Amino acid sequence: MSENPNPHWSARTLAAQALGRIDEATRAVVPPIHVTTTFIRDPDNQYRTGNIYGRPDNETVREAEAMIAALEGAPVAMVLGSGMSAATAVFLALAPGDHAIVPKVMYWALRNWIVTDAVQWGLKIDVVDTSDLDAVRAAIRPGETKLVWLETPANPLWTITDIRAVADIAHAAGARVAVDSTCATPLLTRPLEHGADIVMHAATKYLNGHSDVIAGALAAARDDAFWVRIKRVRSMLGQILGPLEAYLLIRGMRTVDLRVRAACANAMELALRLSNHAAVAEVLYPGLPTHPGHDIARRQMTGGFGGMLSIRVRGGEQAAIATAAKVQLWKRATSLGGVESLIEHRGSIEGPGSPCPMDLLRLSTGIEDVEDLYADLDQALRQA
Template identity: 65%
Template sequence: MDKKDYSPRTLAVHAMGAIDPITKAVVPPIHVATTYIRDEDNAYSSGYCYGRPDNSTIREAEAVLAHLEEAKAGALLFGSGMAAATAVFMALEPGAHVIAPKVMYWALRRWLLEDAPALGLSVTFVEMDSLSQIEAAIQPGKTRLIWAEVPSNPLWTITDIRAAADLAHTHGALFAVDSTVASPFHTRPLTLGADVVMHSVSKILNGHSDVIGGVLMAAKDDAYWARVKRIRGAIGAILGPFEAFLLMRGLRTFHLRAEAQAKAADTLAKRLAAHPLVAQVLYPGLPQHPGHDIAATQMENGFGYMISIRVSGGEAAAIATAAKVRLWKRATSLGGVESLIEHRASIEGPGTPCPSDLLRLSIGIEDAEDLFNDLDQALKAAHG
């Protein structure tokens, strides 16, 4: 299959045209071998030598992801989103300074605070929707990376990717984007100037809440990218072949799910914005969202599947609302076919910058009317 002839959507459905060469099976097999036969001259003409740094099932999934994201240097799958994200920082030289969002994925924020300093890294947290704050935080000659989440979790703040990338490059820094929430269906940061894009493939790319994994993709196959590859191989952070197989299965329906989930999220956001028991809806698709105009220029096919609501009545009312739902699942994570609800501040614990009245909603593929009605009854029950 010549990828120049088909759209990313078609190529994902067909797994880039992968067919088992022996059985001609439409679905390629799972390769679980950990070691491979050497040639008589001790070379590896197959291209494989050991399972820790490489695997053919994983290469197939990486090829699809790289094409979806338009990643010229290719993709690297990791055993988790955190493994992928931390590799971006581990590949920097000791003494490097990095800039990250004040409100971001909590586990990575905690790693940056507690573990990154032991690697010789220093971190400054800023409001990533403010170019002036980013620029003010840059330490000339020392800042090596600016990390953004677009949209950021759980306030869905929007960073101007092109402008932030230009700013980073002006000062000799890399610009990396966690694009988990947007996914390649809505945004392709590498085409906007980012150097590295990261996804937790556990989320909408897989879409079925049965895979833990992460991926990094890069615009250039340079010395920095070589260090990232070396780190993954050295510490054995590669994704397992069975998880790669499940991911491939999810990618075949990715576009259908992403389209349906974005449409339902838009419907729910507009209805919830008018709800008397909802103080605020955070969703970049709403005109009143502070990042809406920028999102409209760098997102396509809608604005994603994540919404946060701030519940009238504060923390107690928010927690009570989550307790009263019947259809929504009270669970961590996002991007699956089932809709999830979570009181995020409780999960993050002391020190969280997340508002205590906030509920994070991951919109699945259920009927949007059913989802609204269930949340409506929960809000009313929570308020007596």
């Protein structure tokens, strides 16, 4: 593929043009799908193309990685088979006995893996409220803490953590900071610019945006020894992304700016309206001035506060479940970040030990007409 002709393009332009690269062999404006699993050696037994075997080497995968690196302002990026693959690869690159800090509010499946499998493997874990800087300072073990994992906004309460402040604390103690920025996307927050060392995306969500690809992504501030270990984990454990999925991820990222902006606008409008709804006890959305993390979100999010919000229903758990049962336009399904709007009673998914209140409904706002979205929620809340 030809090189990007203008590295000064905006993120919106870079995404829409898929970096502006043209396939030299065919002059196609859409990157081709490379499906081969193996490659020919040179006559002198070398691999001058850099391609040896399809598990670590695939040009379509590299195109997706180049787009993510450009969007995050990172020198390196990699894509993996799922968001869980991306996240666990970072923890598996640590050594048994290393200490890591993770947030109380975070993606529940990852939290469960960390406090069970990762601990059994030998990692030492502290679960803290990372929005509380004093709690982070108290949990840090200088020389022993190797990783501080953040998620902001954090699913499903949309807790905001000050990336820069935590990075300063962590770096002073010799620890790295990784940020799950799935719900912020590179369009709203670029964690590396706020001092993070690694940024992770469940690319299934907003980067792809069409609910038809399972993928994960990592980008890093440096191509260092730790990054090399993560790459080894991906290769040796087979946490790879297939070329067709990489192609579909590229396809999705070409419209990421338009989709994210539309979802943000819809979420903001719904948050404002639902804040005044008689059946809603509380709206959790960092774009609202009443949200405890609003001021920090304003500093580290540009162009919007995300397409995710949660509501707490006045009638409690049963009213929340009944509301989800009454919607017609919103889809009762897990996941988030697609063009269609989804609603979920998150407490039923997370179960015992979750910080998620049982009266909470998580809303992934899509790009539909906001009047239709609000009308559907309104009638469901009134009937519950």
